[in-house]
Amino acid sequence: MEEKNRTSELEQQKKKLTFECPKCGGNAIFEHLVNYENIYVFEDGEIEPGDEWYESDEVEYSCADCFWTIVDEGDFIIRDEPSLIRWLRNQPKAPMPASSEMGDGDGQVKWECDPQDDIPDLESGQLRFVCPKCGGEQLDDVNHTATYVFFFEDGSVEYGKAYGGDYEHFRCNACRWILEDEEHGQFDEPEILVSWLQANCDQSR
């Protein structure tokens, strides 16, 4: 009898914290390790690394189905387990209303904007980037490695299998706006990036 009580107590402690994606209703979470580097883009599609390289010092969590990045009440990215566990415990049960209450309306997360003021001069053939959101001129190439992650009532964490293949996107270093358009969604190919830069940023010298 006592034994049985102990078991159910243990099961109670290992109760999984449920997640319901406010965008798509998905129930699985990815933990992302985010690597990014500053890049310079050239007319011929060549991409050269810039001056800075960052190891996986950023963690993000997203819905595993639609990749919606999990953000707190202020739309800032949640980056650590205790904060995410708190969020899961308090998350709204019903789906949130659409965009106006989710970020700034374009579905992207907020970031404390910090434009660099020491952007080096353009080299020959190099394309200029000017962020349409903040005017920042430094572009990042971002790589994500995603793994299924599960959180439990007792605060423990378990990992599932890794997402098949990393994925990449480009963003403004200053405000973290991820480059996207109606036709392509988020850019994942240098060719798309090059034609977008040529069409949307002033390339006159």
Ligand SMILES: [Zn+2]
């Ligand atoms: Zn989702």
Ligand SMILES: [Zn+2]
């Ligand atoms: Zn920006």
